[in-house]
Structures are given as C-alpha cells and as structure tokens.
Amino acid sequence: MTAAIKPLSSEKVEIIADLYEAFSKKRMSLIDVTWVQHQYHEKRRWSAVEFLNQVNFANLSKTDMVCVWNAGRAELTTKPGADRLARQSDAECRRWLDTDADLAAVFQACGTWSRYWNEEESFHETTLNVLAGGLGMEAVSDDTFIEFRKIFPDDNMLRTLFLLAISEITATVNYSRCAANTSDPGLRAIFKQIAADEAQHMRYFISFAKALVDSGKYHAKDAFAIAHLFLREDGELHGSDRNRIETRDTHVNWWDHLDTGDIERPDDIEGKQNMIFSALEKVTGIRVASPEEVEDAWMEMVA
Numbered sequence: 102m103t104a105a106i107k108p109l110s111s112e113k114v115e116i117i118a119d120l121y122e123a124f125s126k127k128r129m130s131l132i133d134v135t136w137v138q139h140q141y142h143e144k145r146r147w148s149a150v151e152f153l154n155q156v157n158f159a160n161l162s163k164t165d166m167v168c169v170w171n172a173g174r175a176e177l178t179t180k181p182g183a184d185r186l187a188r189q190s191d192a193e194c195r196r197w198l199d200t201d202a203d204l205a206a207v208f209q210a211c212g213t214w215s216r217y218w219n220e221e222e223s224f225h226e227t228t229l230n231v232l233a234g235g236l237g238m239e240a241v242s243d244d245t246f247i248e249f250r251k252i253f254p255d256d257n258m259l260r261t262l263f264l265l266a267i268s269e270i271t272a273t274v275n276y277s278r279c280a281a282n283t284s285d286p287g288l289r290a291i292f293k294q295i296a297a298d299e300a301q302h303m304r305y306f307i308s309f310a311k312a313l314v315d316s317g318k319y320h321a322k323d324a325f326a327i328a329h330l331f332l333r334e335d336g337e338l339h340g341s342d343r344n345r346i347e348t349r350d351t352h353v354n355w356w357d358h359l360d361t362g363d364i365e366r367p368d369d370i371e372g373k374q375n376m377i378f379s380a381l382e383k384v385t386g387i388r389v390a391s392p393e394e395v396e397d398a399w400m401e402m403v404a
C-alpha cells in the first residue's frame with residue numbers, strides 16, 4: 102500500500118527535498134519518485150537548435166568566445182560522471198537491499214535520475230561545442246573527445262554526491278557570470294538556460310546526499326571533507342588559478358586546465374563559497390559561514 106503523492110500537473114512538480122523520508126515515512130514507491138523525476142525533466146526541456154539560431158555570431162566578444170570554448174570542453178567530462186553514477190548507484194542499492202530497503206530505494210532513484218542528468222548535460226556539451234566551431238575556434242579533436250570521456254575513480258557515495266553538488270555550483274556560477282558578461286541576447290539566453298539546468302542538478306545532488314545522511318548510514322564528515330578540499334587555501338574552488346595543480350592520468354577535470362589566454366574569465370568565488378555553505382547546511386543540518394568554520398567542524402568530526 103502506498104499513500105503516494107501523485108502530481109496531476111507538471112506545473113506543480115518539484116524536486117523531492119526529503120527523499121529518505123519520501124520512501125521511509127510517506128511510503129512513495131520508485132515508480133512514484135521516477136514519475137516526479139520524469140515530469141520535472143520534461144517540463145524543463147529546451148531546443149539547442151532554436152537557441153543556437155538566436156545567437157548573433159558577429160556580436161560576440163573575446164570573453165564570450167573564451168567562455169564558450171572552455172565550457173564546451175568542460176561539458177565533455179560530464180558524461181563519464183553520469184555513467185559512473187548510474188553504475189555505482191545500482192551497486193550501492195544492492196549492497197543496502199537487505200539492511201535498509203529505503204536507502205536502497207534512494208540509490209536506485211539516484212541511478213535512475215542519472216539518465217535525465219546525462220541527457221540534460223548532452224545539450225550543454227553539444228550546444229557549446231557546435232557554437233565554438235561556428236565561431237571558428239579550435240575544434241575538439243577525436244583524441245581529445247575520447248581522452249575527456251575517461252571515467253572518474255570510484256569513491257564513497259556521500260563524498261561523490263557532495264563533490265557533484267559542488268561541481269554543479271561551480272557550473273551554475275560560471276554560466277551565470279558568462280550570461281551577465283555578454284552583450285548578445287541570444288548567447289545570454291543559452292548561458293542562462295544552462296545555468297538554470299546546473300542549479301537544478303545541484304538541487305538533485307543535495308537531495309540525494311541529504312537522503313544518505315538522513316538514513317544514518319553515512320556520516321556528515323564526508324560532505325565536510327569534500328567542502329574543505331574545495332574551500333581551503335589554494336583549494337579546488339580556485340580551479341586553474343591555483344598555484345599548484347595535481348596531475349592525474351585517471352580522468353580530465355577541465356576546470357583545472359582552463360585556457361583563457363590573456364582574457365580574464367568572469368568568476369564569483371564568494372558566491373560559490375556561499376552556495377557551498379548552504380549546500381552543507383541542507384545536507385547535514387550544520388550551519389557554517391566561512392572556510393575556517395568548515396575546517397574546524399570537519400576536524401572536530403574526524404577527531
């Protein structure tokens with residue numbers, strides 16, 4: 102028996118913020134949750150062809166071109182992340198099935214949602230790379246394409262989900278800054294649309310990460326560890342602006358390697374930090390307001 106929420110109109114559909122509770126207390130089924138995911142995805146679809154037709158190529162500045170070219174490359178690395186999420190979520194689902202069926206359902210919902218995430222990211226990747234090509238910028242070679250599809254190494258699922266939430270925060274702010282910076286209405290519409298998608302992805306990752314913490318099977322310290330990794334001095338939040346960037350041969354993180362030449366890329370580090378504090382609070386219930394407070398809270402939890 103399920104006392105399910107069955108939205109009648111997609112206008113009212115929202116991301117389920119308390120997913121563990123939706124399964125454990127509201128007794129929603131995976132079919133119910135998938136229907137919510139599907140409607141939410143469907144109501145936010147857009148046409149890459151129509152958006153591209155609105156761009157006035159002659160209008161674009163050098164900064165616009167740098168934003169488009171780098172973002173196109175960064176987006177190529179999203180598919181391996183979504184593929185990994187699908188595989189890892191299913192493995193975790195089966196690991197919990199006998200001991201916490203509601204947590205198993207959370208993981209299956211996460212793996213199921215990864216198909217919508219993957220599809221939405223495909224719009225970003227193709228739109229931006231086609232646009233860069235149309236502007237006559239250096240094309241993505243097949244070797245680069247294949248290199249950028251390398252799959253990230255596996256990690257603890259709460260760490261993975263919180264890292265993905267931060268990646269979406271980074272993308273949301275980057276696209277919002279690019280949108281604010283351009284004078285072309287067509288390109289602004291593309292950046293704003295992609296930023297809106299990234300913000301929704303962030304909300305999904307926060308919801309999945311919160312469900313893991315709510316289950317009592319995952320510890321908040323793992324979310325704090327990832328936040329600290331990004332927020333510490335010279336941390337990952339500074340991307341390619343850092344003094345020291347680790348070399349990896351496992352996968353590509355283009356945000357670490359942005360190639361902007363002598364153009365200053367629009368950014369908002371403080372905005373990103375504040376969104377990470379807010380994400381930490383939603384996932385763990387613990388409020389922090391500075392990188393130092395994140396480090397202190399993390400050290401305390403580890404101790």
Ligand SMILES: [Fe+2]
Nearest residue numbers: 176222225272
């Ligand atoms: Fe994206």
Ligand SMILES: [Fe+2]
Nearest residue numbers: 269298299302
């Ligand atoms: Fe995204």
